[in-house]
Amino acid sequence: MKVFFTILLLGITFTIFISKSLFNNSFDSKDLTISKQKEMKIDTPDQDRFVKVSLIQGQFTEPTEMAVLPNLDILVAQRRGELMLFKNQTKKLSQVAKLDVYYKTGLSDVNAEEGLLGLTIDPQYASNQYVYLFYSPVGKSVNRLSRFKMINDMLSVSSEKVVLEFYSQREICCHTGGSLAFGPDGLLYISTGDNSTPFNVPKQQYVNRGYAPLDNRPGLQQYDARRSAGNTNDLRGKVLRIRVNEDGTYAIPEGNLFPEGEPNTRPEIFVMGNRNPYRISVDQKTGFLYWGEVGPDANSDDELRGPKGYDEVNQARTAGNFGWPYFIGNNYPYKAYDFTNGTNGSAFDPNGAINNSPNNTGMSTVPAAQPAFIWYSYGESKEFPQVGSGGRTAMAGPVLYNKPGASPYPAYYDGKLIIYEWVRGWIKAVTMKPNGDYVGMEPIMPNLSFSAPIDMELGPDGKIYILEYGKGWFTKNPDAGIARVDYLTGNRPPSISSLNIEKPSGLLPYKLIANVNAKDADGGPLTYIWNLGNGIKKITAIPKLQYTFTKAGEYPISVQVLDKEKASAKSEVIRVFAGNEHPKVDILLAGNKSFYFPGKPVSYQVLIADKNSVVNKERIYVSSSYTEGTDLAGAQLGHQQAAQSLVGKSLMMKSDCSTCHKISTASIGPAFNKISTKYQQDPQAVDYLASKVIKGGGGVWGEVPMPAHAAMKESEVKQIVEWVMSLSAKKTNKASLPTVGKITPPETINREKPVLTIKATYTDLGAKGLKPLTTTNTYNLKNNIITSADIKDFNGFNRDDNGRLNMNENSAFLKLALIDLTDIVSFKILFSSKIANENYNIEIRIDEKNGKLIGKSSSGKINIPVESVNDGKFHNVFIVFKVIKEEVKNDLFLRTITLDSK
Incomplete structure (x- = not known):
């Protein structure tokens, strides 16, 4: 967790006999790849048959965890203390309790992660109505597990039985864990974070920089995870396992990491060595525990400190130590580090790391460390390429099993673990051997989009339910909600690949020409319902619409596509502007228009045309830069003119940027318009900000670091930054280059950045009731x-x-x-x-x-x-x-x- 958490057809259906015979064969853990499955004629189910059924949206404020009740009603915990109940029959949401929780610090610019964190129901809920909540009560620095009783769709607060609680330091950040799950044997698992600060100690020469927090200097206990996660006698940074007795007390089951009575240990510990095991699940057949481990922020390996940051998906078949803060990923060791002089010691020994911190109250040598099940950093992963790159927040979902006579999903997924990513947004199915060994992963329901999925549960109907936190931190998000994933064996809804606007702006009368690329997977006819804003709707039988606007304004354009069974899909929303037209920006070159040559000047001229007003030369910005480009096609040679509001914003929405930033409101990161305002007068802003996005960084807007995005193309990052900069662009600086001139490449070509990009941007003055519009044109020349x-x-x-x-x-x-x-x-x-x-x-x-x-x-x-x-x-x-x-x-x-x- 990096601050708060830094924070699913047809096709071939197999019998159980065939599935088991496949998995009982002897093969190496890497053998059964997706290609191998295809060779063996095991076809991946039709992903178009997965559909997202939105149950409720826009009514949650920071939802954290949910529980699907036997009657398919859904309880949802909200971090600020509310327990919400979604009624399946009425589709209504109501508050059924409000706990008085600590969820906000008293320190400026420091966010609390605590509050109402975890929720599950008793395995015998249908008869006992017991609900378990994990929360941070006001007035006492503890995190608490309590059992309550539901009575007539309300939580009886007076029925509370405090089962377990432990000290948690407050007014700091971060890492709470808090997820609850029952195993098939009735044992309750509770995840807890390391309650440690990953940030740098202010005004100190030697600081953490995103590696393992091992600072044991006096008064800095919160910067030392050896006192919690690395401590055998502390319940923080663990997954606990207990048996709750009928009277609300608990017993220690056999098989935990430490037996009762062992000195300097806590017998509740099942798994230790966790940073932030934010979301857990238990295989309801094998009893194996799975969890997503949100890892540290370092962007690269360091000679003095140890490995870069990794997120993990972990599997515990039995009790064990999973390394933190001594190890990460595939048991990559950190090194002891002296924060008083910046010197390091030896790398920790995975056979038993030494905990000599003065803050340690447990054993001096911790149990041997187990490597992660799956691990990945900010960049692309060689071991697990399917995970992609970017921000990291790993989550573990359920293991799917078919129920006799009631299988909501194809048998292909029987026994597969579902994992998902809060930031990156993907969902994967993990194939394992019968003993649990990793075999491979593949996308599941890749055509469905979820807004920061924060919990995933199997309902009593065997279907996957997903709780969406929404793309914004510490706030009520309009895209927060609950969705169910169905798999259709009959009619499938249409799908939309894109909505295209031929010309997104124009003077009055403005003629809109819109085309939608949609298809019906079952080959039937489609109907198109166009929403043009201001209550204007048009219906067509073809995927094209022409409409003339006679009144100035900004109009949100979208389309709903329906098949003959009335199944539907909705497009994205594209805003168009009637009454003003994007200016035209052109770059003319003399000489070769594909290549530039060392030391030979490139002559250019920038031409601006604005139909709405006289061109203001002070609003022209011309620049040149050298960027990466891997091949002739990849460099996109020649003109690349487009409305900046469409290009940069589109790229931003496809990235993970929108998870941490909003246009005008604060989230975990600063609002885009504030960034735009801050750097508006800096002629080097685009290069500086693009570099920061790619390399990562922190400290400008607070302690929360921005993850590195090393796999993103520099040219695309710059387009995103230019869109950001356009948000508050009233008037640009004097052009860094004149509108007519020459650019002389260096005599020695930089092979790493072979593309010369000449870029011209113009922002008009806007029109009455309409904001200014920006157009950017780039011309790319490759080296020779x-x-x-x-x-x-x-x-x-x-x-x-x-x-x-x-x-x-x-x-x-x-x-x-x-x-x-x-x-x-x-x-x-x-x-x-x-x-x-x-x-x-x-x-x-x-x-x-x-x-x-x-x-x-x-x-x-x-x-x-x-x-x-x-x-x-x-x-x-x-x-x-x-x-x-x-x-x-x-x-x-x-x-x-x-x-x-x-």
Whole structure:
């Protein structure tokens, strides 16, 4: 948890006999990949048949955990103390209790995570009506587990039986855990966070920087997780396991980590070594415990401190120690660290780490550490590539099992663990061997979208219920709610891939032309109900609408698509502007329009057209930068003009940015418009903020760090930042570059950032009742060196594991798609050895493989002159290789193709 938590057809249905015979075969843990399943004809179920049924939305304030009752009513705990009841028959929500909880600190800019955190019902709820709540009572620095009784759909507060409580330090942040779950044997599991501060001690030279908090200096107990998670005699940073007696007391079951009476231990501990086990589940057949572990924030490994941050999904078949704060991920060890002088000690020993902290009240040597079941950092994971990259908040859902005669999901998912991500938004199905060993993971219900799923439970109907916290922290979110996941075996609702507006703005009368890309998976006709805002609705039988607005305003455009059975899907909302039109921004270049050349000036001119008013030159912003680009197509060479409000915002919504930031209201991160205002007068703001998004960081807006996004493209991050900057752009600074000028690339090209991007932005003055509109145009030029990795279209070559191209036929060609040849005078082709050039004749042709010949090599020549092609068109260029000698040198590889200009 990084602050608060830093905070599911048809297809082949298999019999149980077939499933068991597959899993009883002997194979290595990595053998049964998805491709292996396909080879064995185990088809993945049709994901279009998963549908999200929204039960209620927009009425929750910080929901934390839920319990589905036997009659399918749903209890929901809210962090601020309210217990809510959703009635399945009436679809109404009511408050059934309000506990007096500590949920807000008395310190400015410090958020509390405590409050009403956990909720579950007794396995015998139908007869005893017992509800268990885990909460932080006001007036006493403890976290408490209590049992209550429901009477006539109200929680009897007076029936409270305090089962267990333990000390928890307050007025600090972070990590509460708080999840509750019963196992198949009636034992109750309670997760608890390490109650430690991951942030830096103010005004100190040696600070934590997102690694394991091991600071044991006097008065800084909250910065030392060895006092809690790493302490065998403390209930924090654990998963506890108890048996609740009928009178509300509890007993210690056999098999916990420490037996009753062992000195310096607590017998309630089932699992220790947890940072923030925020959401747990128990396999109702095997009894295995699963939990998502929200990990620390360090972006990279450190020689002095140890490993970078990882989130984990863990599995405990028996009691054990899972490492924190001594280890993380695959038992990657931290090092002892002296915060008084910045020196380190040895790495902790996974066979038994030493706890010599003065804050430790437990054993001096903790039990051997177990590695994580699944682990991943901010960046892409080699071990588990399916998890993606970005922010991290791991959650564990249920293990699915089919019920005889009442199976809501395909048998394919029988025995699979469902895991999910609060920040990244994905849901995965994890395949395991019968003994629980990890085999692989795959997306499940990837076409469904959930707003920060914070709890996932199986109802008594065997269906998955998902509690959505909503995309915003510490607030009432309009997208918070409860959804159920159904799997349709009959009619399926239509799906919408995109809504396209031909022109998102225009002067009056403004003619809207909208197209929606939708399909009916069952092949039936569709009806389109268009919502144009202000109560205007239009119905069409085709996926296209034309409508003329005669009144100025900003209109939200969306469409609902219905099939013949009235099943429906809704599109995104796109706002259009009638009465003002996005300005036109154009960049004109002299010379080559695909490439730039070292040390040779690029001449450009920026032209602005504004139909609504006279162009204000002070509102023009022109810049240039060098960015990454992996290939000719990936660099998006040439013009990329679009309304900035559509491009940057769209990219932002596809990322995890919206989880932590809102446009105008505070969340865990600052509002976008505040960021825009803060940096509005900084000409380097876009570069600075883009770098911060990619690398991560903290300290500007508070202690909460922003995760690194190393896998995001720099060019896309900059588009997001430019959209952010446009939110408060009333007037830009004087252009960092003139509207007419020259840009001279350096003599030495940076191979890591080969694309020169010239960018021009203009924000108009707006119109009466309408906000200003911004348009950005970028022009991308690649450097003149083309590598093997840049070339995607070829024949007669093969590509090795390192991405290199090796000719393996007597005749072969490479294709450079749609490039400008203006001013190009030669192609210099280099192989890994000069001998390679003596083996081939090389021809350079345009438009077709046998098209016009513009250049030809002599034997052994690597620099091939080409005739002038200055027609201003973009041509496909074919570089054709023909063998001179009989044998082909298979150990010789193409290195680069360099284009030279006059």
